[in-house]
Amino acid sequence: DGGITQSPKYLFRKEGQNVTLSCEQNLNHDAMYWYRQDPGQGLRLIYYSQIVNDFQKGDIAEGYSVSREKKESFPLTVTSAQKNPTAFYLCASSGTSGRYLTDTQYFGPGTRLTVL
Amino acid sequence: QQQVKQSPQSLIVQKGGISIINCAYENTAFDYFPWYQQFPGKGPALLIAIRPDVSEKKEGRFTISFNKSAKQFSLHIMDSQPGDSATYFCAASTSGYSTLTFGKGTMLLVSP
Numbered sequence: 001d002g003g004i005t006q007s008p009k010y011l012f013r014k015e016g017q018n019v020t021l022s023c024e025q026n027l028n029h030d031a032m033y034w035y036r037q038d039p040g041q042g043l044r045l046i047y048y049s050q051i052v053n054d055f056q057k058g059d060i061a062e063g064y065s066v067s068r069e070k071k072e073s074f075p076l077t078v079t080s081a082q083k084n085p086t087a088f089y090l091c092a093s094s095g096t097s098g099r100y101l102t103d104t105q106y107f108g109p110g111t112r113l114t115v116l
Numbered sequence: 117q118q119q120v121k122q123s124p125q126s127l128i129v130q131k132g133g134i135s136i137i138n139c140a141y142e143n144t145a146f147d148y149f150p151w152y153q154q155f156p157g158k159g160p161a162l163l164i165a166i167r168p169d170v171s172e173k174k175e176g177r178f179t180i181s182f183n184k185s186a187k188q189f190s191l192h193i194m195d196s197q198p199g200d201s202a203t204y205f206c207a208a209s210t211s212g213y214s215t216l217t218f219g220k221g222t223m224l225l226v227s228p
Contacts, residue, residue, distance in 0.1 A: 103148045104150070
């Protein structure tokens with residue numbers, strides 16, 4: 001089945017620890033995204049990547065880092081610098097046409113991170 | 117600065133009724149307007165999308181109405197069913213160039 005997988009579904013960490021969230025896709029999409037979802041806040045873009053070894057900051061990148069070493073994978077690290085990391089994190093992907101992003105984004109099932 | 121404003125925040129509709137969710141945008145460069153549906157604990161899924169060259173798009177019970185001069189678009193769910201109970205997000209982008217900007221979401225509850 002083609003799709004996006006995120007693991008784990010639930011993650012608990014102690015305050016001050018870095019944590020890495022996994023996102024893998026087998027849709028052969030060039031572009032991948034990370035969003036943070038908080039109640040009543042919609043989806044806010046953390047980072048996105050249009051191509052391997054390249055990524056751009058979104059609206060709320062502070063306290064987060066990403067890497068894009070493979071087309072299929074776009075892990076997100078929530079660092080200890082992120083002041084309020086407890087949230088639902090969503091990964092998405094979309095195709096590209098040349099240097100342009102295509103419009104439809106496909107989302108994974110999400111990871112709920114709780115920092116104790 | 118919020119570029120896509122969505123209302124209402126929550127909505128309760130009786131089974132068989134019409135659910136209406138509205139969005140307004142500011143950036144006149146936006147030319148792609150999707151709606152996403154999200155069930156609790158799941159990722160959002162594309163429901164329906166429209167571009168400004170048409171004023172309305174219908175897919176089954178779901179219709180997008182688009183008003184370019186008012187910079188507004190809305191989702192209508194006809195004959196609403198309990199299975200439609202979910203959170204709905206509108207979004208907008210400049211096709212090919214920008215990432216999606218999402219509204220804050222509307223939590224819809226369809227009562228049996």
